[in-house]
Amino acid sequence: KAGVTQTPRYLIKTRGQQVTLSCSPISGHRSVSWYQQTPGQGLQFLFEYFSETQRNKGNFPGRFSGRQFSNSRSEMNVSTLELGDSALYLCASSLVPTGRGTGELFFGEGSRLTVL
């Protein structure tokens, strides 16, 4: 079956702009998590959604937001972009919320955002 699909794969924005990233989970998976990956900070948890509800949120400013739709697809939005937002944004899906299952997440290939 198809894996986790993230779009777009690459994008370039300028400071002050906003960006929306999309994630389609594996069919049947209802939990979607987002992570930011940078060389300096590694993988940092952004948020997790399950059944259209945000279950958990990482330590990021309010400029970072997300949502999940009834078909489990998820979007994350970053407003007023800063240079430091340049990163690989990874989406991961699982059948059940993290902690209730095996802890296995299925990751997409990521969306690489460059802020100029």
Added chain:
Amino acid sequence: GNSVTQMEGPVTLSEEAFLTINCTYTATGYPSLFWYVQYPGEGLQLLLKATKADDKGSNKGFEATYRKETTSFHLEKGSVQVSDSAVYFCALSRTQGGSEKLVFGKGTKLTVNP
């Protein structure tokens, strides 16, 4: 809070060499422990896991044993291949206060030369 510390890379080995990547964790209670691998240009994928003390996770020749007494989960492989070149992430999963997330180490880049 919960945290994971991995040995810093990069690690460069010759084919058929023995691999150890150290991972220690800080957590209250009994977390589940994982190793994820990220091949070039791809997302992360689960390599192996252990859910309780003394469990050994294994996959594709890699092994790691959950050591509660040393709070460690070191990754080992007896004979690495060029195709093992990737970034390896140690992670823990812990339910606390009704919320849950995977906490990852910063990753260790492994390069295996022929």
